[in-house]
Amino acid sequence: MTNAKLRVGVIGCGFFAENHLAAWSYLPDVTLAAVCDLDQAKAQSAASRYGAKSVFSSAEALLDSGEVDFVDIATTMRSHVELVGLAASRRIPTIVQKPLAPSHAECLALVETCETAGIPFMVHENTRFLRPVRKVREVIASGAIGKVTWGRVAFRTGHNIYGKQPYLANEDHFAILDLGVHMLDVARYLFGEATRLYCQSQSIKPGIRGEDLATVMLNHVGGMTSVVECSYASPIDPDPFPELTLQIEGTRGSLRLDSGYRLSVHSDGKTQAHDVSPTLYPWSVIPWHGTQESVVLIQQHWLDCLRKGVPAETSGADSRRTYDLVFGAYESARSGRAVDLQSSAAPSL
Ligand SMILES: NC(=O)c1ccc[n+]([C@@H]2O[C@H](COP(=O)([O-])OP(=O)(O)OC[C@H]3O[C@@H](n4cnc5c(N)ncnc54)[C@H](O)[C@@H]3O)[C@@H](O)[C@H]2O)c1
Known part of the structure; x- marks a missing residue:
């Protein structure tokens, strides 16, 4: 890999790409060389605002x-198989947004395409790069709360997500595939791999085709239990959107991440409060600043990995396990049964 700045081409200049574009323009080790959108006006606008x-x-x-x-x-996901295939056939290293694809088989095929091509590949799974999530992993690794026994990862909101992302109302698979994928990845990141899961899903808001509420219970290697909650149908006040919350218990103590980026760690009978507010960049927009920082961090991580020639945290091999959980959750919700998760016998949908 050359010492010159790496050159990125961004394909898709819609709603969320604004964060990718802002982050690529902000990072020093990369040049936004090209942008592309089927809608030429969107691509042109992105190029003039971000200097492509x-x-x-x-x-x-x-x-x-x-x-x-x-x-x-x-x-969006329906174009990923084709676009990743085009990049892989030219052996061009590729980042792709989540969700990878609408079905488990397509997700696995997409990962295999990149593995066969031998290209560096990363899923843009930014939620594990949120500042509070990184900090919580540090606290767990420090041993402050002892051996983790139980955890909850929750994203519950009544926010009208369909305003900026209208396509979400029309997907057969919604809350688990679009939002749950982030939360299940966070559960893997904090608690390790899961061996078994059970899921119940519900459709609450009228006019939404897929499920908008899901609750997943997981068993992790080592025996701990976690609960992953995803909801776009929760009329709650205060509404923490767009923040996730965490509660984790261990043999020596516990921790809680509450909205407002407040982390409290209870260890050996003493409680300490931490402010885990995200960095504010000149271009940050509150309340999206947490997500925006996570986008900068995952994109910097990709550049570091590309330069070093090592796989990214959310490589194809790693992401396969997250999508096993996603589609395992659909299988469980459909059948009403718990699903065993062995990597060789992943659930299929
Ligand atoms: N990580 C997060 O927090 C987060 C949040 C929101 C959205 N997302 C993800 O971002 C992705 C994009 O979502 P969005 O809301 O920005 O969608 P969007 O519809 O606003 O933008 C997608 C853009 O891609 C363009 N496009 C589609 N097919 C193309 C092709 N073949 N070639 C070139 N351009 C093409 C469209 O014209 C459109 O401008 C989705 O996968 C979504 O799940 C992630």
Whole structure:
């Protein structure tokens, strides 16, 4: 890998790509070389606001231009298999947004395509890069709360997510695939791999095609239990959106992450409060600043990994396990039974 700045091409310049574009422009070790959107006006607007040299309306044209060292695909999931396939066939290192694809089989095939091509590959799974989540993992690793016995990862809100992302109302699989994927990845990141899960899902708000509320109970290697809660149908006050909350118990103590980025750690009978508020960049927009920082951190992580030639945390191999949980949860909700998760016998949908 050269010492020169790496050149990124961003494919898809919609709602969430704004964060990718802002982060690539902010990071010093990378140049936003090209942008692409089927909608030329969106690509043009992104290029002029974030300083990209070249503008494309065809992903193939961008990939064949020779102007990029890697691509960052920020389109919605139905285009991922095709776009990742195009990049892999040209052996161009690739980042792709979550969810990988609508079905388990397509997610696995997408990962395999990249493995067969031998390209560096990362799922843009930014939630584990949130400052409070990184801090909580540090606290667990320090031993302050002892051996972890129980945990809850919760994202509950009544926020109208369909305002900015109208396509979410029309997906057969919604809360577990779109939101649960983040929370299940956080559960893996904090508590280790899961061996068994049980899920109940519900459809609450009218006009929403898929489930908008899901509760997953997991058994992890080593015996701890976690509960992962995902809801876009919770009329609660105060509404923590867009923050997640955590409660974790161990043999020496416990911790709680409450909304407002307040982390409290109870260890050996003493309680300490920590402020885990995210960094504010000149371009941060409250209340999205936590997500925006996580996007900067995951994109910096990708650059570091690419330079060192090592896999990213959310590589294909790692992400396969997250999607085993996602589709295992659908299988459990459908059958009403717990699902065993062995890597060789992953649930399929
Ligand atoms: N990590 C997070 O917190 C988070 C939050 C919101 C959205 N997302 C993810 O970001 C992705 C994009 O979501 P969004 O809300 O920005 O969608 P969007 O519809 O606003 O934007 C997608 C853009 O991709 C373009 N596009 C589609 N197919 C294309 C193709 N073949 N070539 C070039 N451009 C193409 C569309 O024209 C559109 O402008 C989704 O996968 C979503 O799940 C992640």
